[in-house]
Amino acid sequence: MGQFYDFRIVDRLQTYGEDIQSNQLRYHRKRVLVSKEFTFDAAHHLHNYEGKCKNLHGHTYKVIFGISGKPNEIGITVDFGDIKTIWKEQIEIYLDHRYINETLPPMNTTAENMVAWIFERMEAALHEIPAYQEQGVRVEFIRLFETPTSYAEIRREWMYDE
Secondary structure, eight states, X not given: OOGGGOOOOOSSOOXXXXXXXXGGSOOOOOOEEEEEEEEEEEEEOOSSOOSGXXXXXXXXXXXXXXXXXXXXXXXXXXXXXXXXXXXXXXXXGGTTTEXXXXXXXXXXXXXXXXXXXXXXXXXXXXXXXXXXXXXXXXXXXXXXXXXXXXXXXXXXXXXXXX
């Protein structure tokens, strides 16, 4: 094997203020998209629909957030922990292990309707964080899987430009 593949333990950890300075922490000022996904289980049924989904049933949903912004002074666009906190405290509480026909605003609980509601909730929560306003943090897309092979997606331009 070549030298590139040789295993070694670093001699010394890089030290902030010695090996790297504050003005080096942010490498660029370009917009970057970060993504985080979550799952939740929920029951629902569809109104005015002839098919299996008119009956009460459940899904294990997966939601994927695509959020963009410009990195802050230490190179972070949006903290993954902040996305998780918003998800847990402001969105998931209405969805996970719930009968979502009762917990969501009046709507037919299709993936197409739900993904727009999730977009609105995440976008509003991000806008409440002053640092993220300065960085131009925004939701770019949300993809909501109802089954492993079926999803609805909403994109920023579809929410605001049409």
